Amino acid sequence: MGELEKKATQKSSIENQILVIFGSNGDLAKRKLLPAIFQLYLDNLLPEQFAVIGAGSQEKTEETNRVDVRNSMMEFARIGSTENPDKLNLFLEHVYYQKVNNQIEEDFGLLKNYIDNLSEKLIIKQNIIYYFSIPPFLYEVVAAHLVKFGLNTEENGWKRIIVEKPFGYSLDTAVDLDKKLRAGFNEDQIYRIDHYLGKETVQNIMVTRFSNGFFEPIWNRKYVDRVEITASEKIGVGARGGYYDTSGAIRDMIQNHLLQVLAVVAMEPPSIFDSESIRNESVKVLQSLRPIKPTEIAENVVRGQYIETMVDDVIQKGYRQEKDVKPNSKTETFVALRVFVDNWRWSEIPFYIRTGKCLPERVTEVVIHLKPAPHQLFKQRCVAQSTNMIILRISPDAGVAVDFGMKIPGAGYKVQNVNMAFHYSDLASNKISEAYERLLLDCMIGDSTLYARADAVKASWKFVDPILQAWKNNSEIPLYFYEANTWGPKEANALFNNKELKWRAPFKKFKTE
Numbered sequence: 001m002g003e004l005e006k007k008a009t010q011k012s013s014i015e016n017q018i019l020v021i022f023g024s025n026g027d028l029a030k031r032k033l034l035p036a037i038f039q040l041y042l043d044n045l046l047p048e049q050f051a052v053i054g055a056g057s058q059e060k061t062e063e064t065n066r067v068d069v070r071n072s073m074m075e076f077a078r079i080g081s082t083e084n085p086d087k088l089n090l091f092l093e094h095v096y097y098q099k100v101n102n103q104i105e106e107d108f109g110l111l112k113n114y115i116d117n118l119s120e121k122l123i124i125k126q127n128i129i130y131y132f133s134i135p136p137f138l139y140e141v142v143a144a145h146l147v148k149f150g151l152n153t154e155e156n157g158w159k160r161i162i163v164e165k166p167f168g169y170s171l172d173t174a175v176d177l178d179k180k181l182r183a184g185f186n187e188d189q190i191y192r193i194d195h196y197l198g199k200e201t202v203q204n205i206m207v208t209r210f211s212n213g214f215f216e217p218i219w220n221r222k223y224v225d226r227v228e229i230t231a232s233e234k235i236g237v238g239a240r241g242g243y244y245d246t247s248g249a250i251r252d253m254i255q256n257h258l259l260q261v262l263a264v265v266a267m268e269p270p271s272i273f274d275s276e277s278i279r280n281e282s283v284k285v286l287q288s289l290r291p292i293k294p295t296e297i298a299e300n301v302v303r304g305q306y307i308e309t310m311v312d313d314v315i316q317k318g319y320r321q322e323k324d325v326k327p328n329s330k331t332e333t334f335v336a337l338r339v340f341v342d343n344w345r346w347s348e349i350p351f352y353i354r355t356g357k358c359l360p361e362r363v364t365e366v367v368i369h370l371k372p373a374p375h376q377l378f379k380q381r382c383v384a385q386s387t388n389m390i391i392l393r394i395s396p397d398a399g400v401a402v403d404f405g406m407k408i409p410g411a412g413y414k415v416q417n418v419n420m421a422f423h424y425s426d427l428a429s430n431k432i433s434e435a436y437e438r439l440l441l442d443c444m445i446g447d448s449t450l451y452a453r454a455d456a457v458k459a460s461w462k463f464v465d466p467i468l469q470a471w472k473n474n475s476e477i478p479l480y481f482y483e484a485n486t487w488g489p490k491e492a493n494a495l496f497n498n499k500e501l502k503w504r505a506p507f508k509k510f511k512t513e
């Protein structure tokens with residue numbers, strides 16, 4: 001039984017409710033949110049009574065909105081829109097629209113009337129999720145407007161807000177934003193979404209670690225030599241240059257997704273499996289990250305930017321030539337870091353993290369490199385360097401592999417590296433659900449385990465802030481240029497303590513070297 005199906009058994013615990021999507025005409029809503037809700041509907045996971053209210057700045061009637069939502073489903077829904085036209089029609093009956101200009105206070109008065117009328121008509125209690133699928137500068141504006149019209153009060157039903165990343169632009173702005181949201185909502189009403197935590201394969205890291213006896217003894221500084229975390233993408237920034245140029249790889253991927261993955265890999269087992277305990281453990285990891293001093297940035301962090309390159313007879317634009325990117329931009333499209341978790345379990349064990357655009361493969365994985373056997377008896381007889389790795393492949397071809405040396409059959413003692421791999425696709429009966437499906441459903445149930453807590457967001461900003469400051473203030477710190485379809489600047493290999501080491505080159509098909 002898949003996770004979502006298990007949740008179905010909790011369906012009775014999903015109260016009737018309303019989902020209001022601010023920014024409902026935007027890309028995220030069309031591509032991810034609405035298709036995710038439709039999928040939950042197809043999977044029979046939504047409560048008896050529910051309504052999805054699109055709140056966007058465009059003038060639309062209920063009917064034109066339904067046509068738009070239908071079109072988005074045809075284009076982006078995972079399955080079902082063409083296979084289940086009747087279901088789609090029924091789903092659309094739950095979809096509503098109210099024009100809201102987020103900057104205009106009075107529009108929230110209109111929204112309140114709309115919600116009051118709808119909840120009366122449909123006889124739905126005002127249990128409401130407000131999804132902020134809007135530019136970050138509007139988060140505090142919308143939150144304040146909701147408060148102004150009492151749309152945050154819980155007398156007639158619970159209220160929750162889901163806030164997209166980026167949560168802040170720096171430590172100070174994140175703290176400030178939190179303060180502003182907390183003026184109208186308690187911490188347990190704020191759901192900070194990080195879609196990486198919604199990935200089935202990221203959750204599986206916890207299961208791999210905490211439900212199998214044989215990983216536990218070796219998951220520490222005594223047996224682990226180093227940990228590599230890679231999230232590489234094949235494409236460039238494309239049409240997102242405007243956003244990306246104010247963000248860069250650290251804010252876009254490291255501060256949130258990859259530090260959360262690191263926390264899941266490095267955390268202590270929680271005493272019980274509930275939201276508070278799990279998040280208590282993961283925040284401890286983030287708080288244990290060794291700060292990188294301004295003078296040490298260059299030796300611990302390598303930044304890069306892709307340049308114009310011919311890839312398979314097609315020109316990949318350089319980052320500076322992308323739409324809405326400043327022609328002299330120093331924004332990093334690649335970053336690699338050496339990070340230490342200063343605690344008992346991981347003392348002095350380096351975690352190497354890298355992410356970038358225009359790299360050779362789209363791959364996300366964690367590699368636990370184990371220390372070699374204490375005495376290399378077969379050293380002279382190895383066909384390839386004997387390595388012991390545990391590979392946690394997040395995507396694509398999700399799975400787990402263990403890599404180790406075996407004797408090649410025949411005379412003598414020649415040793416070759418082999419691997420044992422489990423592929424998620426082998427669990428044929430289970431479809432892997434999309435991160436947004438899982439996360440939306442969790443919020444509907446009121447389970448915040450897979451959402452980032454304020455202290456975790458703050459701790460990760462505290463770690464990345466000095467790096468961003470140093471880059472801003474010290475023009476001596478190099479920005480390396482790299483060609484598209486390469487693994488970023490070669491300087492990233494210099495991060496390894498041991499000069500013989502280099503980053504693993506992952507392949508699309510899940511196999512080990």
Ligand code: BG6
Nearest residue numbers: 165195196231233252253257364
């Ligand atoms: C987003 C970033 O949060 O995550 C994108 O803004 C990035 O730049 C994306 O491409 C990667 O997510 P995934 O799930 O495709 O690995």
